[in-house]
Amino acid sequence: xxxxxxENAAAGAGRTSVRRRRRPFPWHIVVFLAPATLVYTVFSVxxxxxxxxxxxFAADAAGVRHFAGLSNxxxxxxxxxxxxxxxxxxxxxxxxxxxxxxxxxxxxxxLAALLSLPRLRFRQTYRTLLFTPTMLSVVIIGFVWQLILSxxxxxxxxxxxxxxxxxxxGPWLGQExxxxxxxxxxxxxxxxxxxxxxxxxxxxxxxDDLVDAAVxxxxxxxxxxxxxxLPLILPTVGAxxxxxxxxxxxxxxxxYAVKGALAGPNFSTDIMGTLFxxxxxxxxxxxxxxTMGAAIATLMFLIILTGVMxxxxxxxxxxxxxxx
Amino acid sequence: MAARxxxxxxxxxxxxxxxAYTVVAIFPILIVLVNSVKTRRAIFGxxxxxxxxxxxxxxxxxxxxxRSSFExxxxxxxxxxxAALFLVLLFGAMAAWALSEYRFPGNSLMAIYxxxxxxxxxxxxxxxxxxxxxxxxxxxTRTILVLVYTAQGLPLAxxxxxxxxxQLPRELKDAARCDGVSEYRIFFSIVLPLTRxxxxxxxxxxxxxxxxxxxFPLILAQADQVRTVTLxxxxxxxxxxxxxxxxxxxxxLAILPVLALYxxxxxxxxxxxxxxxxx
Numbered sequence: 001x002x003x004x005x006x007e008n009a010a011a012g013a014g015r016t017s018v019r020r021r022r023r024p025f026p027w028h029i030v031v032f033l034a035p036a037t038l039v040y041t042v043f044s045v046x047x048x049x050x051x052x053x054x055x056x057f058a059a060d061a062a063g064v065r066h067f068a069g070l071s072n073x074x075x076x077x078x079x080x081x082x083x084x085x086x087x088x089x090x091x092x093x094x095x096x097x098x099x100x101x102x103x104x105x106x107x108x109x110x111l112a113a114l115l116s117l118p119r120l121r122f123r124q125t126y127r128t129l130l131f132t133p134t135m136l137s138v139v140i141i142g143f144v145w146q147l148i149l150s151x152x153x154x155x156x157x158x159x160x161x162x163x164x165x166x167x168x169x170g171p172w173l174g175q176e177x178x179x180x181x182x183x184x185x186x187x188x189x190x191x192x193x194x195x196x197x198x199x200x201x202x203x204x205x206x207x208d209d210l211v212d213a214a215v216x217x218x219x220x221x222x223x224x225x226x227x228x229x230l231p232l233i234l235p236t237v238g239a240x241x242x243x244x245x246x247x248x249x250x251x252x253x254x255x256y257a258v259k260g261a262l263a264g265p266n267f268s269t270d271i272m273g274t275l276f277x278x279x280x281x282x283x284x285x286x287x288x289x290x291t292m293g294a295a296i297a298t299l300m301f302l303i304i305l306t307g308v309m310x311x312x313x314x315x316x317x318x319x320x321x322x323x324x
Numbered sequence: 325m326a327a328r329x330x331x332x333x334x335x336x337x338x339x340x341x342x343x344a345y346t347v348v349a350i351f352p353i354l355i356v357l358v359n360s361v362k363t364r365r366a367i368f369g370x371x372x373x374x375x376x377x378x379x380x381x382x383x384x385x386x387x388x389x390x391r392s393s394f395e396x397x398x399x400x401x402x403x404x405x406x407a408a409l410f411l412v413l414l415f416g417a418m419a420a421w422a423l424s425e426y427r428f429p430g431n432s433l434m435a436i437y438x439x440x441x442x443x444x445x446x447x448x449x450x451x452x453x454x455x456x457x458x459x460x461x462x463x464x465t466r467t468i469l470v471l472v473y474t475a476q477g478l479p480l481a482x483x484x485x486x487x488x489x490x491q492l493p494r495e496l497k498d499a500a501r502c503d504g505v506s507e508y509r510i511f512f513s514i515v516l517p518l519t520r521x522x523x524x525x526x527x528x529x530x531x532x533x534x535x536x537x538x539x540f541p542l543i544l545a546q547a548d549q550v551r552t553v554t555l556x557x558x559x560x561x562x563x564x565x566x567x568x569x570x571x572x573x574x575x576x577l578a579i580l581p582v583l584a585l586y587x588x589x590x591x592x593x594x595x596x597x598x599x600x601x602x603x
Binding site: 026028029031032033035036037039040042043044045046047048049050051054107111114115117120121122124126127128129130131132133135136137138139140141143144145147148153154155158189197198200201204221242246250252253256257273276280281290293294297298300301304305308 | 334335338339341342345346348349350352353355356367368371372411414415416418419421422423426428434437438440441443444445446447448449450451452453455456471472474475476478479482506507508511532535536537538539542543554557558561568571572575578579582583586587590591593594597598
């Protein structure tokens, strides 16, 4: 017993002395970690927490801030002057996201499936060209489409006329009923490259023998895709969906570039990002309201966090089980 | 025979679909580039025609260069992007190395803390960032943009780089340690050079959103002498909306450098996207 204790003590002492001799305190770890942690904490984490804190304050007429509890949130959700725009923006944002999910992902999957077909020629050229719009600034893309869809220029109309559909053309970006759908489709057009590339990568990672086995059994390329490949790339589709969700509920640039801060016509293209900007900065005669803006930003944070949590704890877990 | 014909037909159909979608993806960009060197009359008369000696004109570019400080905007974007990119890669690689190489208490907690920023957009803290910028007297400077973009780029960079560094062979580092080489030298002269291929990929992922961003320049740096290209174009077009030559020329000026860089590095970028680094 005593010998055992002594042995333990000796071993312990030996270990500490070795550690002490080699490195007294691992300062290099601190030096390696400090710059990134510092910049990230000061310019990303702290401002986010500070915004949340600010959302619990309100300013009086003189501009002095005082603690107001959750009153900003109550106002936002119940006061008709605020609740109308808020629910409108949230609803529009949901439509914006659902259009992305319904159009962007299927097109992305289809393009990836075609690109990953065996013995496809010009694969590299297609990939490069198809991904080009994704590289450009949303602002540039917004203006480019504004020109093309402009009835003044007539390019859009001319193209529809060439395929005999000129009667379909309308000022889509200017009409209340079509502006949001048009903007969503412009965004889909630009970002379809991301699901395409990620799913293409996932398809390339599928072991050849799985596909070969199916082909030997007489399956067509179509059947191979639906029965073998698609189930295997579902986790990537899940990851693409959450990326889309976060991007969509944080979007701003496209709407602002094409429709301005007022997200017209009649707020029909207003989403959370533009509502946040208007509230925070003000527009025309309306003064900016930082504390109310902070409340909207915090709600956006909660919306995004909820989506991310659902993804990590429900969707991803279920998919991993499915994969096994 | 019939099977082969079916296969050829199938391949033709695949190329048909891919070509059709490629046209959809490229046409809007192309039509802007083509019309940027045409006269106003030709832009409206026949938008789809390529420029001829009669319709060739650079008046749009002349307007842009005369009425805006485009070269300053371009320089600003370049300075901000390169500085932030350098800091993201340097600080990101250092942190990734610490997280992937050393075992210390709080290691995984630290990794999670830094990874939160991958999913939670930095824009949500904009009000806090603006208050911080005014407190530090950094509003309307390129410095604040560099700092914010560094903070924005770090989470993904640290994540991707530490995944990569975990796979580096142990022998190299251990051999250096036996020779008594300091941890700093191991990092800077052994690890960093080995990380170069993935640094390029991470660099491209970091650079694109910074160059293209409208939000932070709009909020933090509106002044003419610190304005970036994306904001500059947005403001210019807002002002000259009826001058189609100028609008199309300004869009072309914004598209060309990115397009050139992309075509130059597309192999690298696509390899990065498809290598499984991002999942």
